[in-house]
Amino acid sequence: MQSVTLKPMKTIKLKDKTFRINIPSDEILSQVKRVAQEIDKDYENRRPLFVVVLNGAFMFASDLMKQVNTECEISFVKLSSYQGTQSTETVKEIIGLNQSIDGRDIIIVEDIVDTGITMENLLNDLHKMSPKSISIATLLYKPESFQKDFDIQYVGFSIPNDFIVGYGLDYDELGRNLSDIYIITN
Ligand code: IMP
Ligand code: MG
Numbered sequence: 001m002q003s004v005t006l007k008p009m010k011t012i013k014l015k016d017k018t019f020r021i022n023i024p025s026d027e028i029l030s031q032v033k034r035v036a037q038e039i040d041k042d043y044e045n046r047r048p049l050f051v052v053v054l055n056g057a058f059m060f061a062s063d064l065m066k067q068v069n070t071e072c073e074i075s076f077v078k079l080s081s082y083q084g085t086q087s088t089e090t091v092k093e094i095i096g097l098n099q100s101i102d103g104r105d106i107i108i109v110e111d112i113v114d115t116g117i118t119m120e121n122l123l124n125d126l127h128k129m130s131p132k133s134i135s136i137a138t139l140l141y142k143p144e145s146f147q148k149d150f151d152i153q154y155v156g157f158s159i160p161n162d163f164i165v166g167y168g169l170d171y172d173e174l175g176r177n178l179s180d181i182y183i184i185t186n
Contacts, residue, residue, distance in 0.1 A: 050065065
């Protein structure tokens with residue numbers, strides 16, 4: 001008689017929360033490759049400058065750059081949060097962009113666009129530096145929680161409004177090293 005073995009569901013624990021595998025590494029890499037091909041098609045002979053938002057986008061940016069064949073450059077920024085004039089308002093300022101983007105074709109590389117607040121801040125700040133164009137490449141996008149109206153040109157995966165970790169994304173700074181993406185279970 002043939003026996004059927006069910007694969008155990010891979011779960012991990014980070015601090016007080018449990019996560020189960022959601023997007024395996026091979027699926028991530030195939031979508032990253034597809035995004036790179038779209039960028040290659042759109043940016044031939046334009047020498048785009050990838051502006052990578054640290055920390056979350058480091059792994060996506062690394063895999064993406066390896067698949068992009070068109071001539072390009074890369075730069076890294078961080079968004080430092082500080083409390084704005086209203087107690088509820090968090091203003092994010094770009095740090096680390098120490099080169100001119102005047103007249104350049106910019107591709108922002110992000111791990112995830114959730115409400116879109118972070119990205120909108122970044123877009124506004126970068127627009128002031130007179131680039132020729134700005135587009136967005138995000139690995140993940142949560143359409144149900146998106147509150148803004150800017151366009152996102154390159155999306156790896158549209159996902160439901162659940163908390164995820166891995167492949168650069170963290171839960172309280174943990175889980176960034178995981179090569180698969182995990183979803184919260186509790
Ligand atoms: P937004 O400003 O709401 O679009 O949120 C953007 C930031 O929130 C991202 O850059 C992440 O750092 C964080 N974030 C949003 N959703 C998740 C998630 O599911 N897991 C981990 N971080 C997340
Ligand atoms: Mg981020």
